[in-house]
Amino acid sequence: MGTAEQVGQYKRLQPFVEIMDSTLRDGEQTSGVSFLPHEKLIIARMLLGDLNVDRIEVASAKVSEGEKEAVSMICRYAAKVDMLNRVEVLGFIDGGQSIDWIDSCGCMTVNLLAKGSLRHCQEQLKKTPEEHIDDIIGAVKYARKKQMTVNLYLEDWSNGMKESPFYVYQVMDALCDIGIRRFMLPDTLGIMNPLQCIEYFRKMIKRYPDTHFDFHAHNDYDLAVSNSLAAALSGAKGLHVTVNGLGERCGNAPLSSVQVILKDQFNAKTNIREDKLNDISRLVESYSGIAVAPNQPIIGDNVFTQVAGVHADGDKKSGLYQNALVPERFGRRREYDLGKNSGKANIAKNLEELGLELTPEQTRKVTQRITELGDKKERVTKDDLPFIVSDVLKHDAPEDKVKLVSYVVSTAYGLKPGANIKVEINGQAYEASATGDGQYDAFVKSLRYIYKKYLNRTFPILENYAVTIPPGGRTDALVQTVITWNDNGKILRTRGLDADQTEAAIKATFKMLNIFENEQKEII
DSSP states (O other): OOHHHHHHHHHHSOSBOEEEEOTTTTGGGSTTOOOOHHHHHHHHHIIIIISOOSEEEEEETTSOHHHHHHHHHHHHHHHHTTOGGGEEEEEESSTTHHHHHHHHTTOOEEEEEEEOSHHIIIIISOOOHHHHHHHHHHHHHHHHHTTOEEEEEEETHHHHHHHOHHHHHHHHHHHTTSSOSEEEEEOTTOOOOHHHHHHHHHHHHHHSTTOOEEEEOBOTTSOHHHHHHHHHHTTOSEEEEBGGGOOSTTOBOBHHHHHHHHHHHHOOBOOOOGGGHHHHHHHHHHHHOOOOOTTOTTTSTTTTEEOSHHHHHHHHTTOTTOOSOOGGGGTOOOEEOBSTTOHHHHHHHHHHHHTOOOOHHHHHHHHHHHHHHHHTTOOBOGGGHHHHHHHHTTTTSOOOSEEEEEEEEEEETTEEEEEEEEEEETTEEEEEEEEOSSHHHHHHHHHHHHHHHTSOOOOOEEEEEEEEOOTTOOTTSOEEEEEEEEETTEEEEEEEEESSHHHHHHHHHHHHHHHHHHHHHHHO
16 A cells, blocks of 8 residues: 555544444343343443443344333433433334334434345345335335434445445435435444455445445454444444444454544544543443453453563653553553562562562562462462562561451351351451351351451452462362452452362452551551
């Protein structure tokens, strides 16, 4: 591609790109994902209000009564905050039934699904292009009579341009002047590459220069983001995305990735509030049950974590290993992980964040211990660091203020699990017992009883509990329990490692309690 041609492409990029999120419709087609009505409402509120997405596609018409309830709830909310024009529902060419269903929910925008390839028209609908066009025109006129905004999907458009462009043009010629607000061009089967995307969009825009085109990508070849950017570069005025890339088969273009590439690589503008990308990702991850990969750009747990010691050293010296994707931009912060590749600079960075000052010799000993743990494939977190320091430098570091003296947990058929515990807090022994929904739950309830009755205090709320086999481990080896605690908005993660799951959770809990107790002493 020549320089002049590249410049021309950049000039054709729209200064503003409209973002339509389809998490609640297309994203919900992910295998095993089904949002409850109230979950859809909460996601919709965050997408529109916090994240400021331009439009949301929230459902397919006529799916179920539960879906109708969800759409009605979202539309009532959107109408109250003057955002109803940003809510859309997928409808079908079915004699007006979908339009009536959408209208009854209070929604004012229908995204009609039409056929964008001759093969789909003839083999699925068993109709001629002329018959299908007449049906589309009838549906559009019916929706317009109800004063609804109409957008039109040309399903399988990518194959249509590849195999039957004459059909695509025939449909567009008949429909481009009948009051359709947007023509939405999907790569339904995810078969395009960016060069094809550029070619097809150029042809569409050259032939229909005053038409608003959206692009809807699928990720079967892992090209959804690349194709979305190619479409924007070629003149698409809107892009369709989903949170975390949810969607049928391999999913859709992830909202977070599309946003940052539009902004950083092409200087395009959107209305997205980037500092809310992580929040919406975590919410959808929780409701969908589909975990985000740790190395997923922008939103993965590890993407702002440096492991190599040379990187920590470079960051300390003028941010040499940082790019425009700074974590603060997304409401996050950079972390320096600990392992066999950490090096002194990485460990020193973590010590500094914890307010721990060690001599060079002490730092060397701590580094050596972390390297040993890394060689065993054990994962070391920043929260472990004070305890590693305490273990390595017993004469320099204070002892645990909260100690487990003894405990018994039990479970029996027909009875709730129970726990009897004895702990020592700042040298004073306490005992308690409780029942719970599980052995660990009973254990924690016993601890909470002690803190409330004897100390008149509470400790952080357990927010998340994950049990895994450590990297490289085996099912008959150690288990790793990572617990996320929330202390008045401050998030703390602690880890326990043991052959027994309950014991691992207890170790993680006592790590948290000691951190909490040390902070209490500092406040006092």
